[in-house]
Amino acid sequence: MKIAKASFVSPDSNFAYGFVAIALSIFIFAYSTRFGQAPILLYYALWLPLVLVDYRQSLGNYLKFYWIVAFSLLACLSVFWSAAPGVTARASMQYLSHIICALIAARTVGVRTLTLGVLTGVCLVVLYSLAFGGYHYDPLDGNYSFVGAFSSKNLLGFFSSLGIYFGFAALFILRERGLWALVALVTFGLAGYALVASQSATSIIATAATLAMLVGVRALLLFAPRTRKTFFLVVLIAGLFVVFIGLNAGGVDLLLGAFGKDSTLTGRTYLWGEGLAAWGQAPTFGVGYQAYWVQGFSEAERLWEEFYIGSRSGFHFHNTYIEVLVELGVVGLLLLALVLLRALVGHLLRLLDDADNVSSHVMLGLTVMLAVRSFFEVDVIHPYAVGSFMLYYAAGLAVSSQTMRRLTAQEPGAAVAGLRHA
Numbered sequence: 001m002k003i004a005k006a007s008f009v010s011p012d013s014n015f016a017y018g019f020v021a022i023a024l025s026i027f028i029f030a031y032s033t034r035f036g037q038a039p040i041l042l043y044y045a046l047w048l049p050l051v052l053v054d055y056r057q058s059l060g061n062y063l064k065f066y067w068i069v070a071f072s073l074l075a076c077l078s079v080f081w082s083a084a085p086g087v088t089a090r091a092s093m094q095y096l097s098h099i100i101c102a103l104i105a106a107r108t109v110g111v112r113t114l115t116l117g118v119l120t121g122v123c124l125v126v127l128y129s130l131a132f133g134g135y136h137y138d139p140l141d142g143n144y145s146f147v148g149a150f151s152s153k154n155l156l157g158f159f160s161s162l163g164i165y166f167g168f169a170a171l172f173i174l175r176e177r178g179l180w181a182l183v184a185l186v187t188f189g190l191a192g193y194a195l196v197a198s199q200s201a202t203s204i205i206a207t208a209a210t211l212a213m214l215v216g217v218r219a220l221l222l223f224a225p226r227t228r229k230t231f232f233l234v235v236l237i238a239g240l241f242v243v244f245i246g247l248n249a250g251g252v253d254l255l256l257g258a259f260g261k262d263s264t265l266t267g268r269t270y271l272w273g274e275g276l277a278a279w280g281q282a283p284t285f286g287v288g289y290q291a292y293w294v295q296g297f298s299e300a301e302r303l304w305e306e307f308y309i310g311s312r313s314g315f316h317f318h319n320t321y322i323e324v325l326v327e328l329g330v331v332g333l334l335l336l337a338l339v340l341l342r343a344l345v346g347h348l349l350r351l352l353d354d355a356d357n358v359s360s361h362v363m364l365g366l367t368v369m370l371a372v373r374s375f376f377e378v379d380v381i382h383p384y385a386v387g388s389f390m391l392y393y394a395a396g397l398a399v400s401s402q403t404m405r406r407l408t409a410q411e412p413g414a415a416v417a418g419l420r421h422a
Helices: 015-035 038-047 049-053 055-059 062-080 085-108 111-132 153-172 179-198 201-220 225-248 251-258 268-279 298-306 320-353 358-373 386-399 414-421
Strands: 134-138 143-148
Touching: 015 038, 015 085, 015 111, 015 153, 015 386, 038 049, 038 085, 049 055, 049 085, 055 085, 062 085, 062 320, 062 386, 085 386, 111 143, 111 153, 111 179, 111 358, 143 153, 143 179, 153 179, 153 201, 153 358, 153 386, 179 201, 201 225, 201 358, 225 320, 268 298, 268 320, 320 358, 320 386, 358 386
Parallel strands: none
Antiparallel strands: 134 143
């Protein structure tokens, strides 16, 4: 029996394969560190063979991705000036191959398939954490938090945030009904419980901000394109003004106080200062990709000890931009900012032009969540991480002509034709 290529690589015809691939990938991103190398090999086996099935469909015009892969290429090149070249060489190749998988997913998996796959994957992740997870004592704030089967409450909080967001997107953007609406509601409830139990202030704030933004955008979409663009600029300017007033009136302290945090963000402001001092030692190109948090290096060992990181791994500056400045300098920061901003602004402009573009509607909320979290977490610059996969999927979709109008209005084969042309 001959199986059609479209069953694997066409967004119109590969729901079964794409759904399973996304759900398994989410679970692998969550727990690969617990199960060793086998899950990572499975992850590659889910995406890379699609190039052999149909390389034109899977890769398209790869020259259009130059701005997306520039950051990862710089990470690879940093092996030549890295303080730990062996670590940089391995990690950078992992990161580049991870991005390639995400771009393949952007070319071959539709947004609806992604949404339902993420929902199922997050549901499995949360259920596993509830079944086999536990609590962790944080010596910095003196509280016990539910971390599930993770080593950090913020990781559990991130996956929970994704479950809540994609549940919301499935119900109110994609307007799923029946079985998938039930899956969305169940995942929304489980993820909501895990998010509250984790007490991850970053995840709670980012989730609330993202959902509030989506509600506001939904109201804007009721107007004609020219009117909604004008209103958006007015709201954006007013929002920036309110944020400025709030910062000067102590609003940050009030917000943090609601989560039991002080103005130091449980030591993060000190950590940021240490990161900026480290950046000053190599401001242009940094010390090399992942070449700072290396066992045996004096500064890393000192900070691990000060922050009670007994494992001496899995730590960072809790700010994406400072982390990038330290590792890849100002050049790396500009290249990463290009990916973040172009993905976010690209989907925003498409949605303001076309209110029925559900792909960009879903991706806009996702990129906003990643952008909010980027100031307090490091989600998008590591291999085999759900944040980096989502960012590069969104960026790849921003390049592709696949971001189409409402799914129900899509003509059969239109996505395939558009992708081949792209």
